[in-house]
Amino acid sequence: MRFRINRSRSATAYPSPERSAPTPAVHVVEPEVVEAPLSAHEQDLIRASVSVVEPFAADMTVYFYAVLFARYPEVRSLFPPGMDTQRGRLLRALLRIVELVDDPESLVRFCGHLGRDHRKFGTLSAHFPAVGECLLASLARYAGPAWTADIAAAWTKAYGAVADVMISAAEQDEAIRPAVWPATVVHRVSRGHNIVEITVRPHMPYEYAAGQYVSVETPWWPKLWRYYSPANAPREDGTLTFHVRAVAGGCVSSALVHQAAVGDVIQLGPPLGDMVLDAATYSDLLCVAGGTGLAPIRALVEEVARRGERHRVDLFLGARTGAELYGVDDMLRMAQRHHWLTIRGAVSQEYVPGIRGSLPEVLAEYGPWYQHDVYLSGPAPMVVAATETLTLRGTPPDRIHHDPFETPVLSFR
Incomplete structure (x- = not known):
């Protein structure tokens, strides 16, 4: 079992407190080659065990935290008083890891983000064995007779690989910047x-x-x-x-x-996410925002203007009613300053001349968009619907950029 990880970074120490010009984001170099931590058989065992415990997921996460806090009371202070949201996010994190178990590069990226982000909670490398012990105890309890020695070994191996990536990412991060x-x-x-x-x-x-x-x-x-x-x-x-x-x-x-x-x-906490301008391949960009999902899209438009690059940007703003069409005036002023920016609206639950319809409907009307990089931000149902519309009409899936729907799955709310 091995994750082969490139430890190189673009900085080696905390930056100077003086700032006279915008500085580039700290760049995390992900591994160029990552070997799968589990065999195909071990991956099948992991998936099979998850299907067994999934019907009992809510009870299992309650049990996990009860056991963790009983055996290791010193970790309780890392968590908020109310645990309901955290229990659900733990389960979604496990499901995400299982989903990526046969995609080691994406798994390393996901776990690396978690490791860097968890520094702000005060998480230490010494906490990981305790979490692993209690996690396996919880899985064994709710899997019942389906829990075998081979499954336990596969989970031990998988958790060890995940913990190694998270610890390594946190240690590298600690060398170059603060936790908060x-x-x-x-x-x-x-x-x-x-x-x-x-x-x-x-x-x-x-x-x-x-x-x-x-x-x-x-x-x-x-x-x-x-x-x-x-x-x-x-x-x-x-x-x-x-x-x-x-x-x-x-x-x-x-x-x-x-x-x-x-x-x-x-x-x-530290910045996260890969929905950045450097991910673009095409010179034409399609940006789609619903509600306060406009925020990262607005930042991307500013970045295009700041760099002076030759991008053409089509921006679609969506809302249920005209009154909720958030930020449109601000974006229209930006379009007046930048000839390469075009703004269109989509209102789904109110008749507004010229902008009637849901975002997917309006996107289909003005397409095709198969020669664009696409940036989506807003409610998950909107992102899913827009993605389906775009892919059905020829936009390559790898040119559609958006944050994970659970962003990130272990966050506290």
Whole structure:
């Protein structure tokens, strides 16, 4: 069993606190060649065991955390008081790992992201054996008679490979940047419909790429993290602007919308995500945004303008009603400044002349888009529907870029 990992990086130390110009995002070099950690037979054993325990998933995750906290009470402080959301995310992480078990390069990328991101929780390499022990105990309990020595060995091998990647990624990350960045709120403006734009200035240089997303922790809900995409390309002053919509039951989003004020300090985790401009192959770009999913798309448009590259960008904005067509005025002003940017709207539940229809319907009407790189951001059903429409009409799947639907699956909400 082996993951062959390239440890090279583009930086070797924390950046200087002085900033006079935008700096490129810290670049993580993923492995060029990755050997599969499991044989085909071991992969089949892993999948078969998951199909057995999946009907008992909710109970199994409750049992897992109960056993983990009973055997290793020192890890309880790493988690928020309420565990309901975390239990579900643990299960989705396991399912994602199982899904990628025969795709070692994607598995390394996924686990590397998790390892770097988990630094902000205070996760240590010593915690991984404890988690593995309790995970296997939980799987064995709920698999019952289906749990065999061969299955246990396959899971032990798989978990060891995943833990190795996460630990290695975290150690490499620790050498070049902090785990969290304090950031002061310097501007706040309401945009209606429970949406605010919050601009923060990190206390240390924060390097990211337009299109990535960032985890945020507020002082009102310690250990609860929510992921938002900066709505701007890197700026000379180092500030980041987030578009935040308060959602029912969303502790972090409600705190940012209803409590955060200028002068408050929040915490930022490391930037994540591969929906960046450097992923583009074609000179023509199709960008599709629903709701506050406009944020990373807006950042990408700014990045095109900042680089001065010869891209033509077609941007489609979607909403249920005309009033919810968020950010359209701002984007129209950008289109007036940049002749290469075209803006179109799609309203699905209200008659608005010229922009009636769902985003997939409007995309089909204005296509084809098979010679474009596509960037999608918004509610998961919209992204799924748009992806289906585009692929059916000839857009290559590898030219369609969007963040994972569980972004990321182990995040705290």
